[in-house]
Amino acid sequence: MTEPIISATGLGRDFVIRTGRGLRRRRSITRAVADLDFTIEAGAAVGYIGANGAGKSTTIKMLTGILVPTAGRVHTCGLDPHRHRRELARRIGVVFGQRSQLWWDLPLAESYRALAAIHRLGPDTLRTRRGTLVERLDLGEFLETPVRQLSLGQRIRGEIAAALLHSPELLILDEPTIGLDVLSKERLRQFLLEERAAGDTTLLLTTHDMDDVQRLTDRIIVVDHGRMAYDGTLPGLVERVGADRVIVVDLEETTAPLADVAGTRLLGVEADGLRQRLAFTPGSTTAAAVLAHVSARAEVRDLTIEEPDIEDVVRRLYASGT
Numbered sequence: 333m334t335e336p337i338i339s340a341t342g343l344g345r346d347f348v349i350r351t352g353r354g355l356r357r358r359r360s361i362t363r364a365v366a367d368l369d370f371t372i373e374a375g376a377a378v379g380y381i382g383a384n385g386a387g388k389s390t391t392i393k394m395l396t397g398i399l400v401p402t403a404g405r406v407h408t409c410g411l412d413p414h415r416h417r418r419e420l421a422r423r424i425g426v427v428f429g430q431r432s433q434l435w436w437d438l439p440l441a442e443s444y445r446a447l448a449a450i451h452r453l454g455p456d457t458l459r460t461r462r463g464t465l466v467e468r469l470d471l472g473e474f475l476e477t478p479v480r481q482l483s484l485g486q487r488i489r490g491e492i493a494a495a496l497l498h499s500p501e502l503l504i505l506d507e508p509t510i511g512l513d514v515l516s517k518e519r520l521r522q523f524l525l526e527e528r529a530a531g532d533t534t535l536l537l538t539t540h541d542m543d544d545v546q547r548l549t550d551r552i553i554v555v556d557h558g559r560m561a562y563d564g565t566l567p568g569l570v571e572r573v574g575a576d577r578v579i580v581v582d583l584e585e586t587t588a589p590l591a592d593v594a595g596t597r598l599l600g601v602e603a604d605g606l607r608q609r610l611a612f613t614p615g616s617t618t619a620a621a622v623l624a625h626v627s628a629r630a631e632v633r634d635l636t637i638e639e640p641d642i643e644d645v646v647r648r649l650y651a652s653g654t
C-alpha cells in the first residue's frame with residue numbers, strides 16, 4: 333500500500349495566553365487541537381468541518397509546517413512538516429481564502445514567474461502548466477493586472493492557479509469560496525471537480541459552506557473544540573445523527589391529511605391536500621415504504637425527496653456531544 337498523504341497521531345496544539353502585568357500577570361492555556369488521529373490517502377477529497385474556533389486553521393497550520401504541534405505527530409507527504417517546510421512547500425499547494433499568497437503590487441503573470449523560480453520549474457513546464465491553468469480558470473483577461481486591483485473572485489482563481497502551478501500532490505484550501513457570489517462559487521467548484529477528475533491531486537478543504545462539502549468531498553472530518561467528532565461519509569453522518577429526510581408527494585386528487593402513515597410525521601398540507609410533506613427518519617422506515625403507504629390511499633402524480641440540511645446535521649452532531 334502507498335503511504336498516506338497525511339497521517340496524524342495524537343495530534344495536539346496548546347496556546348499559552350498571557351494577560352495582565354506585574355502581580356496581575358496570568359497565564360492560561362487554550363487547547364486548540366487535542367488528540368487527533370486520522371490518515372488521508374492519496375487521491376481522497378476530504379472536508380474538514382467545524383464551528384468557528386473548533387481548531388481547523390490550527391490543524392492546517394500544523395499539517396503545513398507553519399505551527400509546531402505541542403502533542404503527537406503529523407506527517408504530510410511522508411515529511412515532518414515543520415522540519416522539512418521547504419521540501420514540503422514543493423509538494424503541496426495551499427490557499428487561504430482570506431489571506432493572499434500573491435504579491436499584491438505585481439500582476440498575476442509576475443507572481444507566476446516568481447513562483448516558477450521558487451519551485452524550480454523549467455520554462456517549458458511553466459509555459460504548459462500556466463497555459464492550462466489560465467485557460468481553465470479563465471485568467472487571460474487580467475493576467476497583467478496588479479493583484480490589488482482584482483475582484484475577490486478573480487483573485488481566488490489566481491490564488492488557486494498559483495497553488496497548482498507546480499502540480500502539487502496535495503491541495504489544501506482553507507475557506508476557498510468565502511465571500512464569493514453564487515456564480516463564482518459554482519465556477520470554482522466546477523474547476524476543482526475537473527482538476528480532481530484529471531489527476532490524482534488529494535484535496536483537503538475547510539469550509540463553512542455545506543454546498544462545497546456536498547459537491548467536492550467524499551469524506552468529512554468534523555472537529556468540535558479541537559477534538560474529532562466524526563470521521564466518515566456525509567450520508568453516514570446523516571444516519572448517525574438520525575436527521576430526517578422529507579418526502580413531498582403531489583397527488584392526483586384532493587386528499588385528507590396523511591397524518592397516520594407509519595414511520596412519518598406530517599409536516600404540511602398544501603392546496604387542499606394535493607401536496608403533502610412527510611418527514612421520516614432513515615433507519616426507521618424507507619422512502620419506498622412511505623410511497624407504498626401513500627399510494628394505497630391516493631394516486632401519486634409526482635414525488636421528491638428533500639435531503640437533510642447539512643448544517644443542521646452538524647449542529648445535531650455537536651448537540652449530541654459524541
Ligand SMILES: Nc1ncnc2c1ncn2[C@@H]1O[C@H](COP(=O)(O)OP(=O)(O)OP(=O)(O)O)[C@@H](O)[C@H]1O
Pocket residue numbers: 347348349362363364382383384385386387388389390391
Ligand atoms: N495564535 C493563537 N494564540 C492563541 N490562541 C489561538 C491562536 N490561534 C488560535 N487560537 C485559539 O485556538 C482555537 C482554535 O482556533 P482555530 O483558528 O484553529 O479555529 P477554526 O476552526 O479555524 O475557526 P474559524 O472557523 O473561525 O476559522 C480558538 O479558541 C482560538 O482562539
